[in-house]
Amino acid sequence: xxxxxxxxxxxxxxxxxxxxxxxxGAVANREGTLLSGHRRWTxxxxxxxxxxxxxxxxxxxxVISDRSATLVPADLPFDIAALFGCAVLTGAGxxxxxxxxxxxxxxxxxxxxxxxxAAVLAAVTAGAxxxxxxxxxxHKRQLALTLGATHETAGGPDVVSHVRDLTGGGADKVIDxxxxxxxxxxxxxxxxxxGTTVTVGLPHPDRTVTLPALNLVAEERTxxxxxxxxxxxxxxxxxxxxxxxxxxxxVDGLLSGRLGLAEINEGFARLASxxxxxxxxxxx
Numbered sequence: 022x023x024x025x026x027x028x029x030x031x032x033x034x035x036x037x038x039x040x041x042x043x044x045x046g047a048v049a050n051r052e053g054t055l056l057s058g059h060r061r062w063t064x065x066x067x068x069x070x071x072x073x074x075x076x077x078x079x080x081x082x083x084v085i086s087d088r089s090a091t092l093v094p095a096d097l098p099f100d101i102a103a104l105f106g107c108a109v110l111t112g113a114g115x116x117x118x119x120x121x122x123x124x125x126x127x128x129x130x131x132x133x134x135x136x137x138x139a140a141v142l143a144a145v146t147a148g149a150x151x152x153x154x155x156x157x158x159x160h161k162r163q164l165a166l167t168l169g170a171t172h173e174t175a176g177g178p179d180v181v182s183h184v185r186d187l188t189g190g191g192a193d194k195v196i197d198x199x200x201x202x203x204x205x206x207x208x209x210x211x212x213x214x215x216g217t218t219v220t221v222g223l224p225h226p227d228r229t230v231t232l233p234a235l236n237l238v239a240e241e242r243t244x245x246x247x248x249x250x251x252x253x254x255x256x257x258x259x260x261x262x263x264x265x266x267x268x269x270x271x272v273d274g275l276l277s278g279r280l281g282l283a284e285i286n287e288g289f290a291r292l293a294s295x296x297x298x299x300x301x302x303x304x305x
Contacts, residue, residue, distance in 0.1 A: 022102050024110070024254045025074040027056040027088040041249035046088075050074050056086040076106075079285060081304050091254045093262060100279060100301040101265070104135070104272050105258050108299050111221055112139025112198065113261055113270065114250015116147060119219045120194040124148030129184050129192040131176065131208045132199035133161040134292075135275050135299035136221055138168060140196045145169035146269050149194075153187050155180055158295040168274050176204065184211040191216060196247075202228040209244060217243040221250070275299045 027049060028040035035043050049056050053071025060069040061084040062077075077083045093102050112135065116122045128144040130137050133156040144152045145168070154165030154173045162173035174183040185191050191213025197205045200222025209232055212218045236242055250257075264270035277297040280288050282304060291297035 022091045022093050022106050022254070022258055023076045023078070023085065023089050024091065024106055024249070025076055025089075026050070026249055027075045027086050028254070029056060029088060038253060039251070040253045041251060046075075055084070056088050079282065079302065081282065091258045093258065097262060100276065100303065101273055103301050104275055104299055105261060108135030108275060109139045109261055109270075109272050110252045110254060110257065111247075111250045112136040112141075112196075113143035113146075114252035114257060115196050115198075115219050115221045115247045116140045116143035116194075118251040119221075119245060119247035120144075120196055120217055122147040122149050122194050125150055126193040127151040127153075127188040127213075129153040129155060129188065129195045129208070129211055130165075130170075131155045131180075131195065131197045131204055131211075132222065133158070133165050133298075134198065137196070137198040138165060138275050138298060139272065140198065140221075141165050141168055141170050142270055142272065142274075144194075144196075146264060151188060151192075153184055153192065155184065161295065161298065164274070164298070168271070176207075181207050181210045185213075188213065190214070193217070194219070196221060198222050200224045202230050206230050206232065209242075212242065214240040215242070217245065219245055219247050221247050276301065279303045281305065 026041050027046045028035050028043040029045045032044040054060055055072050062070050075089045122144050126149045128149040130140045133154055152170045154162050154170040155176050156162050157176040172187050193216050195208045195212045196219045197208035198221045202224045205220050209218045265272050275298050277300050279301050288300045
């Protein structure tokens with residue numbers, strides 16, 4: 022299973038257990054190299070292409086650093102294993118580690134792509150008594166209900182009041198996966214007193230958010246970011262795979278379909294339209 026953040030294991034972030042923030046890994050991803058700093062592909066004209074996030078997944082053959090890889094059981098189907106590399110680590114990790122959902126929590130998840138639905142699955146597994154699924158796409162909200170969400174509501178101008186009404190004054194933990202600054206503001210507003218808002222999506226670098234400052238103190242509120250679900254892949258992928266195999270984290274419900282490499286543009290179009298959740302490119 023490949024992770025888009027190669028972890029060196031030796032920098033101060035890695036040794037503190039925050040491998041998603043690996044400093045050499047961030048440099049390598051920014052420069053388009055492997056963790057070693059090298060490019061290992063050569064085209065016939067002698068040029069060396071970048072290694073996209075150390076993975077370069079849309080290719081029939083690739084070269085990776087072993088620090089980008091985590092072993093999974095040999096009998097785990099490849100198309101299921103692929104889901105753990107981003108959607109499950111990021112979404113489930115956001116619920117388990119960043120938000121620290123505990124039994125009895127009321128949880129809301131904004132954005133129901135692969136990451137958001139993985140967060141829904143993990144919130145259910147962690148024992149949340151209420152999971153509100155929020156998205157503008159109806160069939161994704163219905164899918165969330167089949168995966169364990171207790172309520173669904175459409176995104177839009179009224180979503181904050183809907184979530185606060187459903188949760189009796191605001192959710193204990195709110196996870197935003199959309200990468201839209203305005204939605205993050207809504208997610209924060211839908212969080213209750215003493216609650217935690219976790220943002221997972223990546224907005225445009227120029228975007229900013231405006232939040233009421235007083236309730237950060239007066240209501241002991243928390244706003245925090247989560248990258249790769251605050252996970253350590255070699256620690257957490259085996260854990261999550263075990264939960265999947267025990268039937269407690271049914272990540273196969275995120276798989277919308279399989280496609281060949283020649284169909285990659287059609288796959289992106291299905292993502293853009295909201296038709297698909299997670300698709301797997303099968304190299305045959």
